[in-house]
Amino acid sequence: MATTEDYMNSTDEYNYDYEDEMCNKTSVMQFGAIFTPVFFSFVVIFSLFGNILVIVILAKYENLRCITNAFILNLAVSDLFFTAGLPFWAYYHMYGWTLGEVACKTINFVFYTGFYSSGILLILMTAHRYMAVMRPLSDIVSATGLSSVVASVIIWAFSILVASPAFVFTVQEENHCTYKSSFWTLWGIYQQNVLFVVSSVVFTFCYSQIICRLLLRSSTQKRKSRTLKLIFTLMVVFFVGWAPYNIVMFLQSFSYFPQEAASGETLKAACDSSKLLDYALYISRFFAFSHCCLNPVFYVFVGVKYKNHLKKLLKSWGRNNNSIGNRHSRLTIISLTSGEDVST
Secondary structure, eight states: OOOHHHHHSSSOTTOSOTEETTEEOHHHHHHHHHHHHHHHHHHHHHHHHHHHHHHHHHHHHSOTTBHHHHHHHHHHHHHHHHHHHHHHHHHHHHHOOOSOHHHHHHHHHHHHHHHHHHHHHHHHHHHHHHHHHHOTTSTTTTOBTHHHHHHHHHHHHHHHHHHHHHHHSEEEETTEEEESSHHHHHHHHHHHHHHHHHHHHHHHHHHHHHHHHHHHSOOOHHHHHHHHHHHHHHHHHHHHHHHHHHHHHHHHHGGGSOOOOOOHHHHHHHHHHHHHHHHHHHHHHHHHTTHHHHHHHHHTTTSHHHHHHHHHHHHHHHHHHHHHHHHHHHHHHHHHHHTOOOOO
16 A cells, blocks of 8 residues: 555655755655665566566466456556556655656556555455355356456456546646645545555455364365465565555645644654654555565465466476577587587
8 A cells, every 4th residue: 555645755755845944854865765766676676577477377377267367467467567666766766756747647647556456456356265265166256258357347447547646636846746736645645545444354354254264174284274374474464564554654644734833842843753754654665565576476376386387487498498508509519510610
């Protein structure tokens, strides 16, 4: 879960007066300018590698008409959309926004389309797992063909609709890429908070029910233990990643409401509190944004089937490399015995 102003304003996301005499945030800016690009670089690299690998495996080995595979494919694509915005936000933290208003609108729109679609897909995938365990004979569990296409279209259409304010109401002001007014900023923040709350309710309900059902089943202890560990890990990663981040966003949103006149001591206290929230936002955002590179691990490659697909893919790449190497060796031997100078 993220908020527009998060990535769009380098440090004091909710106040553009970075060098204000009453509240100098130079140290906060320096912290963000150093650590954010470094961290985003790692996230982008691992996200591109993991999600592209998922897409290749699905296209090569799986039936994409199956709704489970359709969800996984769409999740990988949405994570790539989300990832596509991170290099621009890293640049923004270092140099401010110098790419123009069209780029400001477009990158925000693409970024948030990926963000919202990812959140919605995780909710639907959790609900689908719930149905698979609680009602395995349901038509929803085994849906294929048109159902998966319709579900994908609805997910992306809704995500585009929810992300559209980021395209319509963002502007470039000096070296900032931001919303036109505080109303739309607050809209974006609370929209994110609502998505987090809904996701939390769905995650908690579905996985608690699945855990209860697993504990009552007579399946092998090893398999049961592995499944319970996975569910526990998913829950911990979700809440550790998103809960602190959404709490900080919610607290920072209060600065957008009209403020009453205050004394110097009150302003200083408010400044100190604002700085702490800025640091907290940076740190919690590092965890939250990791979701785009963790999703392939927790939602795809933990499965035995996909592990086997990955092994087959790596073996096929290894055979191809060996065949190229053998061909190169044969050509080299032929060229040497024939007295020709062949470099390929």
